Amino acid sequence: MRYLTWLAAYQNYEPELPANLADFRKFAFRRIKWRTVDYLRNQTLRTQSQVKLEHALPIAIDPMADQEIHWQLAALLTELLAQCRPGERIYLTEFFLEEQSVASIMHRHQVSRRTVYNWRTRLLTKAHQLYQQQARN
Template sequence: MNRILKEEMEQDFFYVHDSIVYGAIKKCGIHYDHANYDDFVQIGRIKLVDAYKEFPKSLFNEEYFYQFTGYAYRKVYWALMDQIRKEQRIFEREAALPDSFEEWQMTDPEPFDEDFVMWELFHSMLQCLSEKEQVYLKDSVIEQLTITEIAKKRKVSRKTVYAWRKQVAKKLEHYQAVIKK
């Protein structure tokens, strides 16, 4: 059955059935001082309304009213447990990075400094180029595309891409001295 919770019934519905949501939250071990407590309440309320929409019997019959309570409780509880599992998986995937190079067991931070300098140099190169030249440089350096691939990607001729390359080389001549150092 697919019924709709009308606005005039909404306040009474939540007054009567909100305890299902809070009971499921309590069973899940989520306390009111939890960082995502309000999110869990909203997830529970959404699932409560879903249960109301999907429950096959009439809630005006007392026998079915109590069946709805159990049905809704299970639906809310399962939704909350699913959310807890999702958060747990995200937490497990996110590893805390060490605070120092020693914890990474690295003796030489020099490669990171070189990479930083190269990216700063690349960024400064982009600043002196036109938009199309920047597109060419990003495609050729970052994505390492060929002239033909760039032409197909940008829907221009290969001759146009060669022209971009020539203009980039001309504008970036003074960077060659910096790179060779």
């Protein structure tokens, strides 16, 4: 690391080298010093944020848990889409799936902002009801 930092300092030093060799040495020393300090700071932050092995043993890694959540969400969205009215379907597909803004939905379908917010409110109410039904089952 030290040699690469010295090389980077050499490449980034602008004055002519034979005439300013003493200044270059100071410049390179400062570069190496601060690069080393940054490296040590990053290493310290990395080790502080790591979980100690004795605490990591009870952590369970279940790769299927994420897949099951994905399947539940897909089922919820499919069921929700079947129950949607046309405006709610527009909001669901364009806002959540295509990540369009409320303004672009308004302009594309020539409706007011209030209408789009009403679609959202009705959609979220239906989604909440479906989620509650799935939680009971």
